[in-house]
Amino acid sequence: MSDNNATLTVGGATKDYAVMDGSVGPQVIDVRKLYANTGMFTYDPGFTSTASCESGLTYIDGDEGVLLHRGYPIGQLAEESSFMEVCYLLLNGELPSKTELDDFITTITRHTMVHEQLTTFYRGFRRDAHPMAIMCGVVGALSAFYHDSTDINDPLQRKIASHRLIAKMPTIAAMAYKYSVGQPFVYPRNDLSYTANFLRMTFSVPAEEYIPDPVIVDAMDKIFILHADHEQNASTSTVRLAGSSGANPFACIAAGIACLWGPAHGGANEAALNMLREIGTVDKIPEYIARAKNKDDPFRLMGFGHRVYKNYDPRATVMQKTAKDVLEKLGVNDPVFDVAKELEQIALNDPYFIEKKLYPNVDFYSGVILSAIGFPTEMFTVLFALARTVGWVAQWNEMISDPAQKIGRPRQLYTGPTQRDYVSVDKR
Numbered sequence: 001m002s003d004n005n006a007t008l009t010v011g012g013a014t015k016d017y018a019v020m021d022g023s024v025g026p027q028v029i030d031v032r033k034l035y036a037n038t039g040m041f042t043y044d045p046g047f048t049s050t051a052s053c054e055s056g057l058t059y060i061d062g063d064e065g066v067l068l069h070r071g072y073p074i075g076q077l078a079e080e081s082s083f084m085e086v087c088y089l090l091l092n093g094e095l096p097s098k099t100e101l102d103d104f105i106t107t108i109t110r111h112t113m114v115h116e117q118l119t120t121f122y123r124g125f126r127r128d129a130h131p132m133a134i135m136c137g138v139v140g141a142l143s144a145f146y147h148d149s150t151d152i153n154d155p156l157q158r159k160i161a162s163h164r165l166i167a168k169m170p171t172i173a174a175m176a177y178k179y180s181v182g183q184p185f186v187y188p189r190n191d192l193s194y195t196a197n198f199l200r201m202t203f204s205v206p207a208e209e210y211i212p213d214p215v216i217v218d219a220m221d222k223i224f225i226l227h228a229d230h231e232q233n234a235s236t237s238t239v240r241l242a243g244s245s246g247a248n249p250f251a252c253i254a255a256g257i258a259c260l261w262g263p264a265h266g267g268a269n270e271a272a273l274n275m276l277r278e279i280g281t282v283d284k285i286p287e288y289i290a291r292a293k294n295k296d297d298p299f300r301l302m303g304f305g306h307r308v309y310k311n312y313d314p315r316a317t318v319m320q321k322t323a324k325d326v327l328e329k330l331g332v333n334d335p336v337f338d339v340a341k342e343l344e345q346i347a348l349n350d351p352y353f354i355e356k357k358l359y360p361n362v363d364f365y366s367g368v369i370l371s372a373i374g375f376p377t378e379m380f381t382v383l384f385a386l387a388r389t390v391g392w393v394a395q396w397n398e399m400i401s402d403p404a405q406k407i408g409r410p411r412q413l414y415t416g417p418t419q420r421d422y423v424s425v426d427k428r
């Protein structure tokens with residue numbers, strides 16, 4: 001608690017509200033008693049000035065372009081750590097010892113298979129169904145198969161459900177891809193790493209074994225780290241809100257997947273690559289920059305701008321470097337990457353983008369890498385959901401353990417009709 005208060009005078013009454021300090025970042029004004037004291041609500045559509053909870057998982061300084069997971073900078077984690085280690089860190093709060101990491105990896109590995117009957121769910125979808133639609137359906141159905149880990153009041157069941165979700169998302173995601181291309185599902189293997197296992201389940205076929213290239217495994221693992229968690233973003237807030245009602249973890253994660261799908265959020269990686277392909281060549285960039293600045297044109301530069309970052313998204317920095325490395329090592333010369341780099345340079349020197357502090361975000365370059373690896377654009381947001389599952393699960397666990405948390409139930413500013421009497425149809 002800070003030693004200063006916020007004083008509010010409204011309706012002729014003056015009240016003090018406690019100012020609370022975090023370990024770093026903006027203080028908060030505790031307005032939990034505002035309605036009881038004043039009969040008024042705060043009004044904050046989009047929650048631009050609202051802290052919905054207390055959290056120790058991820059810290060973002062949008063002005064400085066800083067992203068920390070349990071205090072560790074994202075750049076260091078991306079370069080030095082592994083996705084499994086970052087999962088352990090987010091779930092447990094500290095980097096693991098070698099033994100702790102090995103035990104965690106073994107636990108996750110042992111949960112990678114899915115119930116065999118789950119395969120029948122896929123056959124109910126059209127082959128051309130968007131894989132995110134499949135993810136929403138299949139993950140939401142998991143509670144019907146893993147009912148023994150749905151009691152949110154049992155810490156052991158919460159732990160097992162958390163491990164199951166992290167472990168099974170790659171299998172479910174790979175199955176969604178296989179179904180979309182009419183190839184048979186590939187079972188996970190316990191002798192492969194988390195990320196290599198996912199790549200093999202995605203690209204291996206019965207006629208030809210897929211040996212994951214260490215360069216691609218490393219790039220994919222880095223991409224998973226960059227997407228692992230991101231404070232109280234829209235999909236994480238969705239998971240927390242769903243969880244606050246006591247919904248089971250599988251239903252909560254399915255809700256997060258649905259929210260992530262939106263093009264303003266996780267769907268932006270698919271939209272960004274489609275946009276770069278539509279631009280096609282560097283000479284077309286000015287036309288699209290003009291459209292992005294035109295208030296009457298709904299077009300926006302996908303992969304640009306962010307609610308919190310008013311500086312370069314530190315994940316985009318790593319992503320651009322990874323894109324360069326992967327394209328060079330694979331010998332891929334993708335003109336889209338050149339368009340992306342040129343677009344970034346033009347935008348970052350344009351007064352509109354400078355004034356509005358619009359920079360590339362995590363979604364701007366990711367599609368270039370994923371496309372080079374061989375994923376179709378429809379799979380990009382699925383990969384985002386796969387990686388973000390650990391963040392959603394860690395935030396969900398933190399919420400349940402928070403004594404201050406209760407069911408989320410925002411109020412409103414009502415501007416509809418005041419009370420009036422019903423008029424029968426013959427009198428209207």
Ligand code: SDX
Nearest residue numbers: 230233264265266268292300301302303304305306307356
């Ligand atoms: C993710 O929250 C998270 O942490 C999300 C995420 C995560 O890891 O979970 O980081 C992942 O979702 C990244 C963002 C991916 N989305 C996109 O790339 C889509 C394109 N970006 C925009 O739609 C937008 O920037 C948002 C949605 C990301 C942020 O929107 P805000 O914070 O609500 O800002 P805004 O819409 O009020 O924009 C402020 C101004 C507006 O102009 P004015 O009305 O003030 O004149 O900037 C303009 C906007 O028109 N603007 C853009 C723009 N983004 C904002 N103009 C052109 N192109 C853009 N991309």
